[in-house]
Amino acid sequence: MARPLSEEKRTAILESATEVVAMLGVSAPTAKIAKGAGVAEGTLFTYFANKDELLNGLYLELKTDLCAAMMTGYPAGKSLIERSRHVWDRYIGWGSAHPLKRRAVRQLAVSDRITEASKTLVANAFGEFNDMMRECAAGGAMRHQPPSFASAIMSAIADTTMDFILREPAQAKRYTKAGFDAFWKAVAD
Amino acid sequence: MARPLSEEKRTAILESATEVVAMLGVSAPTAKIAKGAGVAEGTLFTYFANKDELLNGLYLELKTDLCAAMMTGYPAGKSLIERSRHVWDRYIGWGSAHPLKRRAVRQLAVSDRITEASKTLVANAFGEFNDMMRECAAGGAMRHQPPSFASAIMSAIADTTMDFILREPAQAKRYTKAGFDAFWKAVAD
Amino acid sequence: MARPLSEEKRTAILESATEVVAMLGVSAPTAKIAKGAGVAEGTLFTYFANKDELLNGLYLELKTDLCAAMMTGYPAGKSLIERSRHVWDRYIGWGSAHPLKRRAVRQLAVSDRITEASKTLVANAFGEFNDMMRECAAGGAMRHQPPSFASAIMSAIADTTMDFILREPAQAKRYTKAGFDAFWKAVAD
Amino acid sequence: MARPLSEEKRTAILESATEVVAMLGVSAPTAKIAKGAGVAEGTLFTYFANKDELLNGLYLELKTDLCAAMMTGYPAGKSLIERSRHVWDRYIGWGSAHPLKRRAVRQLAVSDRITEASKTLVANAFGEFNDMMRECAAGGAMRHQPPSFASAIMSAIADTTMDFILREPAQAKRYTKAGFDAFWKAVAD
DNA sequence: AATGAATGAGAATTCATTCAT
DNA sequence: AATGAATGAATTCTCATTCAT
Numbered sequence: 093m094a095r096p097l098s099e100e101k102r103t104a105i106l107e108s109a110t111e112v113v114a115m116l117g118v119s120a121p122t123a124k125i126a127k128g129a130g131v132a133e134g135t136l137f138t139y140f141a142n143k144d145e146l147l148n149g150l151y152l153e154l155k156t157d158l159c160a161a162m163m164t165g166y167p168a169g170k171s172l173i174e175r176s177r178h179v180w181d182r183y184i185g186w187g188s189a190h191p192l193k194r195r196a197v198r199q200l201a202v203s204d205r206i207t208e209a210s211k212t213l214v215a216n217a218f219g220e221f222n223d224m225m226r227e228c229a230a231g232g233a234m235r236h237q238p239p240s241f242a243s244a245i246m247s248a249i250a251d252t253t254m255d256f257i258l259r260e261p262a263q264a265k266r267y268t269k270a271g272f273d274a275f276w277k278a279v280a281d
Numbered sequence: 282m283a284r285p286l287s288e289e290k291r292t293a294i295l296e297s298a299t300e301v302v303a304m305l306g307v308s309a310p311t312a313k314i315a316k317g318a319g320v321a322e323g324t325l326f327t328y329f330a331n332k333d334e335l336l337n338g339l340y341l342e343l344k345t346d347l348c349a350a351m352m353t354g355y356p357a358g359k360s361l362i363e364r365s366r367h368v369w370d371r372y373i374g375w376g377s378a379h380p381l382k383r384r385a386v387r388q389l390a391v392s393d394r395i396t397e398a399s400k401t402l403v404a405n406a407f408g409e410f411n412d413m414m415r416e417c418a419a420g421g422a423m424r425h426q427p428p429s430f431a432s433a434i435m436s437a438i439a440d441t442t443m444d445f446i447l448r449e450p451a452q453a454k455r456y457t458k459a460g461f462d463a464f465w466k467a468v469a470d
Numbered sequence: 471m472a473r474p475l476s477e478e479k480r481t482a483i484l485e486s487a488t489e490v491v492a493m494l495g496v497s498a499p500t501a502k503i504a505k506g507a508g509v510a511e512g513t514l515f516t517y518f519a520n521k522d523e524l525l526n527g528l529y530l531e532l533k534t535d536l537c538a539a540m541m542t543g544y545p546a547g548k549s550l551i552e553r554s555r556h557v558w559d560r561y562i563g564w565g566s567a568h569p570l571k572r573r574a575v576r577q578l579a580v581s582d583r584i585t586e587a588s589k590t591l592v593a594n595a596f597g598e599f600n601d602m603m604r605e606c607a608a609g610g611a612m613r614h615q616p617p618s619f620a621s622a623i624m625s626a627i628a629d630t631t632m633d634f635i636l637r638e639p640a641q642a643k644r645y646t647k648a649g650f651d652a653f654w655k656a657v658a659d
Numbered sequence: 660m661a662r663p664l665s666e667e668k669r670t671a672i673l674e675s676a677t678e679v680v681a682m683l684g685v686s687a688p689t690a691k692i693a694k695g696a697g698v699a700e701g702t703l704f705t706y707f708a709n710k711d712e713l714l715n716g717l718y719l720e721l722k723t724d725l726c727a728a729m730m731t732g733y734p735a736g737k738s739l740i741e742r743s744r745h746v747w748d749r750y751i752g753w754g755s756a757h758p759l760k761r762r763a764v765r766q767l768a769v770s771d772r773i774t775e776a777s778k779t780l781v782a783n784a785f786g787e788f789n790d791m792m793r794e795c796a797a798g799g800a801m802r803h804q805p806p807s808f809a810s811a812i813m814s815a816i817a818d819t820t821m822d823f824i825l826r827e828p829a830q831a832k833r834y835t836k837a838g839f840d841a842f843w844k845a846v847a848d
Numbered sequence: 849a850a851t852g853a854a855t856g857a858g859a860a861t862t863c864a865t866t867c868a869t
Numbered sequence: 870a871a872t873g874a875a876t877g878a879a880t881t882c883t884c885a886t887t888c889a890t
Contacts, residue, residue, distance in 0.1 A: 094699070094872035095868055101874095117392060119308045122860060132876045134862080143860065202391050203306065233466065237459050241445055245463055248437035256430055270426050274434055274467035277422060281466065284849045310884060321472070321851040323887080332885065472851035473889055479853095495770060497686050499880065510855045515882065580769050581684065611844065615837050619823055623841055626815035634808055648804050652812055655800065655848065656841035662870045688863060699872040701866080710864065 102139050104129040109150050114195035118147060118203040148210045151200045154193050155214045161186040163220060172227055173276065179224065180250065180272045187254035188264060194254060232280035242279045249275045291328050293318040298339045303384035307336060307392040337399045340389045343382050344403045350375040352409055361416055362465065368413065369439065369461045376443035377453060383443065407432075421469035431468045438464045480517050482507040487528050492573035496525060496581040526588045529578045532571050533592045539564040541598060550605055551654065557602065558628070558650045565632035566642060572632060610658035620657045627653045669706050671696040676717045681762035685714060685770040715777045718767045721760050722781045728753040730787060739794055740843065746791065747817065747839045754821035755831060761821065799847035809846045816842045 108128030112120040122143055126136040140146035162182045167175055187194045200206055215222075222243070229235065229242035253271030257264045297317030301309040311332055315325045329335035351371045356364055376383045389395055404411075411428065418424065418431035442460030446453045486506030490498040500521055504514040518524035540560045545553055565572045578584055593600075600621070607613065607620035631649030635642045675695030679687040689710055693703045707713035729749045734742055754761045767773055782789075789806065796802065796809035820838030824831045 094701075095874050097874070115393070117307070119859090121858080123858090133860095134877065135875055137861065138874060198391060202387060233462060234459070237456070241441070241456075241459070244441045244444065245438055248441045249434055249467070252430070252433045252437045255433065267426070267430070270423070270430070273422060277470065278438070278463035278467035286849080290850095308884095311886085312884070322885090323472075323852065324850055326886065327849065473853045475853070493771070495685075497880095500882085501880080511881095512856060512883080513854055516853060521881065576769060580765065611840060612837070615834070619819070619834075619837070622819045622822065623816055626819045627812055627845070630808070630811045630815045633811065645804070645808070648801070648808070651800060652845035656816070656845035659844065664870080668871095686863095689865085690863070700864090701873065702871055704865065705870065 097139065101129070101131055101135070105131065105136055105139055105146070106150055106153050109146060110154065110196045111192055113147075113150065113199055114192040117199045118205050122146070144205055144207075147200060147203070147205045148207055150196065151206050151210055152213060154197045154200075156217055157193065158183070158186055158197070159217050159221065166220065172224075172231075172280070175224055176228060176276065176280065177272055179221065180246075180275065181268060183250050184253055184257065184264075184268045184271065187250070188257050188261070191258055198251075228280040234279050245279055246275050249278070286328060290318070290320055290324070294320065294325055294328055294335070295339055295342050298335060299343065299385045300381055302336075302339065302388055303381040306388045307394055311335070333394055333396075336389060336392070336394045337396055339385065340395050340399055341402060343386045343389075345406055346382065347372070347375055347386070348406055348410065355409065361413075361420070361469070364413055365417060365465065365469065366461055368410065369435075369464065370457060372439050373442055373446065373453075373457050373460065376439070377446050377450070380447060387440075417469040423468050434468055435464050438467070475517065479507070479509055479513070483509065483514055483517055483524070484528055484531050487524060488532065488574045489570055491525075491528065491577055492570040495577045496583050500524070522583055522585075525578060525581070525583045526585055528574065529584050529588055530591060532575045532578075534595055535571065536561070536564055536575070537595050537599065544598065550602075550609075550658070553602055554606060554654065554658070555650055557599065558624075558653065559646060561628050562631055562635065562642075562646045562649065565628070566635050566639070569636055576629075606658040612657050623657055624653050627656070664706060668696070668698055668702070672698065672703055672706055672713070673717055673720050676713060677721065677763045678759055680714075680717065680766055681759040684766045685772050689713070711772055711774075714767060714770070714772045715774055717763065718773050718777055719780060721764045721767075723784055724760065725750070725753055725764070726784055726788065733787065739791075739798070739847070742791055743795060743843065743847065744839055746788065747813075747842065748835060750817050751820055751824065751831075751835050751838065754817070755824050755828070758825060765818075795847040801846050812846055813842050816845070 105125065109120070109125045112125050112128055116124075122136055123133050125146070126133045129136070136146070140149055162179050164182070165178070167178055170178075222239070225243045225246065226239040228246075229237065229239040234242045234245075249271055253267050256267045260267070294314065297319075298309075298314045301314045301317055305313070311325055312322050314335070315322045318325070325335070329338055351368050353371065354367070356367055359367075411432065414432045414435065415428040417435075418426065418428045423431045423434075438460055442456050445456045449456070483503065487498070487503045490503050490506055494502075500514055501511050503524070504511045507514070514524070518527055540557050542560070543556070545556055548556075600617070603621045603624065604617040606624075607615065607617040612620045612623075627649055631645050634645045638645070672692065676687075676692045679692050679695055683691070689703055690700050692713070693700045696703070703713070707716060729746050731749065732745070734745055737745075789810065792810045792813065793806040795813075796804065796806045801809045801812075816838055820834050823834045827834070
């Protein structure tokens with residue numbers, strides 16, 4: 093075999109893409125992404141057949157990353173509120189620690205470049221999280237709405253929370269708690 | 282000076298821009314916007330010095346429109362929850378009635394083309410709404426957070442609510458109520 | 471109205487295209503064609519929606535030009551051989567006088583960029599010529615073959631004739647006659 | 660030196676090139692040719708220093724193949740017309756049996772990638788054929804033209820004949836005879 | 849003021865060729 | 870010798886903006 097495709101380069105491209113998409117949106121030039129990754133313009137296309145594949149690949153990567161972050165150390169045996177708080181803290185933590193990743197995911201999510209297939213793939217990756225949300229919804233105020241409504245509201249409040257933390261990092265702890273309280277009262281209480 | 286600028290044309294451009302930006306995002310070509318407005322490509326630039334001014338102008342227009350819709354018939358003398366529900370219903374109603382306007386505002390909001398100045402301008406236009414939100418926040422769970430946090434959470438929950446109504450229009454009434462309850466419990470209770 | 475599309479520019483583009491396609495084939499870069507025409511790269515695309523339209527437009531233009539050249543002064547009342555010789559001489563004359571046009575048409579004809587529609591359009595433009603060829607075929611050796619076979623053989627011999635004239639311009643007259651004799655004996659005799 | 664160059668691979672590359680050049684012209688990507696040959700992209704360049712060498716090599720190969728086909732079983736002792744008809748039938752037969760080879764040769768011939776050297780080399784390989792054509796020309800209508808003119812006219816008529824056979828294979832026999840008659844009357848009669 | 853042709857700097861993608869393995 | 874990843878110049882086409890009419 094000749095040189096094998098380098099995982100390192102693939103990662104470099106995705107990292108560069110995160111940065112550039114975060115700043116410029118999905119119209120970020122592939123040339124800029126390649127440059128940021130330290131590879132030639134053409135090389136990008138040996139790793140991703142075209143820009144759409146890159147964008148979808150990045151979306152999957154980032155969502156998977158977020159999911160992993162949220163779920164590490166998930167205290168499966170504990171109470172619902174404790175588990176929820178665990179996930180919440182890690183969700184907020186991920187977004188605060190990786191503002192570019194968050195910005196990039198958001199840009200991708202509102203764009204029309206992400207396929208249904210990618211979205212389905214992501215939905216399936218969030219299995220345990222979905223179970224938890226179902227539990228939240230089932231016993232509280234959202235009991236008459238579909239669980240996805242509860243999930244969506246959680247994301248929405250979390251996103252807002254992260255926006256405020258970004259602007260006032262010193263208040264991270266306070267906003268994290270306030271956001272969780274809002275979510276809990278809105279959905280599960 | 283020959284002919285004065287025609288308010289009619291300005292409006293036509295903004296309406297076309299709403300539609301085109303909703304569908305194609307901020308990278309929508311100005312030529313398409315002009316065509317949709319029934320004016321020549323160059324004419325657009327006598328009404329808006331450049332694309333960024335058009336985008337910011339559209340953002341202001343849409344946000345102002347939303348604000349007007351929310352505040353018409355505001356029952357100033359009634360109880361806080363009644364006033365809140367009034368605003369909420371009109372907010373959701375506006376978004377459901379004008380999905381393109383909503384889509385366009387959202388595209389604009391996540392883009393990096395909207396200046397801080399525009400955002401400040403919009404914030405000021407929401408005076409009475411902000412007063413109301415301050416009241417909501419002051420007496421409830423959000424009493425220790427800035428009122429803008431309460432506002433932002435309201436918007437986030439409302440946005441989510443509208444997403445679900447868009448997908449299941451038959452359930453509009455139910456989701457409107459469920460969304461309001463979530464907001465009220467999260468923020469004002 | 472603003473500036474009208476300039477016939478002059480359209481012509482300049484087609485002339486430049488003739489030259490560049492003659493030298494480089496259908497893979498001739500549009501940028502080079504534009505430069506040769508003295509217009510901006512983008513301007514080419516306001517006159518021809520894309521490269522294929524340019525190529526087909528050029529094909530039509532050149533074939534029409536050839537047809538006009540062949541048919542001017544067509545001695546409608548004279549004998550078949552006289553009329554044939556008239557057309558033949560002008561055909562050879564056109565090809566010898568415009569070697570680039572000839573090269574370009576040839577490149578276009580063998581490429582797969584010329585649509586059936588264009589070919590049909592051209593065939594129709596050759597109405598009177600086709601009538602004449604039908605007459606040639608009907609009375610001679612080709613009487614049992616389709617007239618298009620006779621036409622094709624005429625073109626083939628003419629093309630060969632022009633190749634030799636191009637290499638030995640001094641012998642133009644001799645080759646013109648020799649070619650015609652070959653054609654006449656092959657087809658009409 | 661490690662392994663010697665494999666004749667098998669060289670052949671595979673040329674065969675693949677025939678097919679791909681026939682379909683896509685001289686702008687056929689070398690990568691596609693390599694793939695069709697079952698070798699790596701880089702391997703192609705150990706057999707042919709660059710694309711032009713491959714193209715010229717292919718041209719020589721195909722022309723040589725055609726020549727061999729035409730001359731097999733050449734009835735050296737028979738009459739001129741019989742020998743001519745022999746060659747003609749095999750020429751037409753080769754083109755009908757190998758449409759891709761024919762298409763490829765043609766694409767190569769009109770391109771500007773074939774060097775004068777290659778063309779000379781081919782001309783020399785056609786020795787016995789040229790002798791025969793000289794004989795044809797010497798005694799007939801072409802007696803005052805160079806023998807190459809007669810050859811060229813033969814090729815031109817043959818090419819036209821093959822085009823018609825390609826479109827109406829059922830009429831192969833008829834067109835073969837009609838074409839030969841045309842050639843014979845044009846050149847040798 | 850209105851028009852729309854003209855401009856040329858990008859944009860995504862392809863491809864002959866090189867070179868590390 | 871064989872492989873196929875890496876390269877970056879070249880290609881077609883788009884688009885915000887200008888400017889002649």
